[in-house]
Amino acid sequence: MAKKEYKFNPQTLSYDVVSTPSKIRIYRILRRVLIGFMLASVVNFIFSHFFHTPKMTNIISSRSELLLKYKILNDKIEASRLKIESIKHRDNNVYRQLFVVDTLAIPQIYEEYSNSKYESFKDIDSDEVILNSWKSLDAMTRLLYLESKSFDQLQELTQNKGLMAMSIPAIWPLDKSKLTNAIGAYGMRMHPIYKRKIHHNGIDLTVPRGTPIYATGDGEVDLTRHSRSRRGYGNEIIIDHGFGYKTQYAHLDSILVKRGQKIKRGEIIGKAGRTGGTTGPHLHYEVRYRGDHVDAINYFRRDMTEEEFEKIVESAKATTYELLEENQNER
Ligand SMILES: [Zn+2]
Structure with missing residues (x-):
């Protein structure tokens, strides 16, 4: 039912019924609805800012719980x-x-x-x-x-450990009772001819010519070289033991193995001699690990007592090398 509106008539001194056009009525209704909606929005916004709905409260608390768990x-x-x-x-x-x-x-x-x-x-x-x-x-x-x-x-x-134990150089390359002189040490030493310090990469074991030379560990012959030159290493053998180890045997009188041959520890590979740059028969013996020279004397430890070892190291330090390698090519 439309709402009636009254207007005071001063001439008749009474109220007349005024009828409003329907367009204006609709407009007014819409305006009220709009204002109501805006008010509700503002109230909702303010309310939700200060108070959470139960659903939101739930979400927020489970989120912070989740973060704590993380x-x-x-x-x-x-x-x-x-x-x-x-x-x-x-x-x-x-x-x-x-x-x-x-x-x-x-x-x-x-x-x-x-x-x-x-x-x-x-x-x-x-x-x-x-x-x-x-x-x-x-x-x-x-x-x-x-x-x-x-x-x-x-x-x-x-x-491979068993194999490794057999391969790493661990014995003397010759019968040490055959030694006729102290061991020529590894390391820096004064060169007898050039009179300057040169690094000696191996050790020198003085023995009579023809003394058998043994492989110091299992391996494969990597190189055999025959040389008539009066310089350098002379006749030499290099054995590859695997696991990064190689040994070199130089100044040999004779070579009894071939390149590629499999060798067992203690096997005779050659005879000591005085080929290459040397004045007397001796074995130049070298141990190399991953391409670097190491002090071969440390690889004899396993078949001698600590006392014996110390004695050898001491006597090696005291030795002069006048008799032996006279050529700079041998280091
Ligand atoms: Zn030497």
Whole structure:
């Protein structure tokens, strides 16, 4: 029912009924609805700012609970990472030292994955904490992969350990009772002719010509060289023992093996002599590890007492080399 409106008529001194046009009526209704709606919005906005609906309260509390759980997870990942780090430390400093092998390196293993892998996390309105969990978990997985590879390698080495023990040079290259002079030491020494210090890469064992020379470990003949020159190493043999080790036997009178021949420790490979740059018969014996010369005397330890060893080292230090190698080519 339309609402009636009255207007005072001063002439009749009474109220006349005024009828409003329907357009204006509709307009008024709409205006009221609009104002009501705006008021309700403002009230809702203010209200929701200070008070949450039960649903929102739920969401907010479960979100903060989730973030807390992620923080705890992060701490756990970090603790596990530290444990793996300590295993890695033991791997590199104990196990790998035992087998004399280098630290295993896998390129880019410590590099973080590119950001594109974590692109999906950018859409989530989340704390950095979730992204960090993923990143540290990935880092830990990479580290675990490295360690598992490393242990695979060590397992292989253990299987070869028997072979390795037989291959590493460990005995005298000749009968040490045949020695006629003190051992010519490894290291810097004054050259008898050139009168300057030159590094001696091997040790010199003075023995009579024809003294049998033994391979000091299992291996394969890497090189045999016959030389008539009065300089250098003369007739020489190099044996490859694998595991990074090679030995060299020089100034030989004769060579009894061929290149490529498999050799057992203690097998006679040649006879001592005075070929090459030397004034007297002796064996120049060298041990090389991964291409570098090492002091061969340290590889005799296994078949002599500590006392014997110390005595030999001392006498080697005191020796002069006037009699032996006169040529600079031999080092
Ligand atoms: Zn020498």
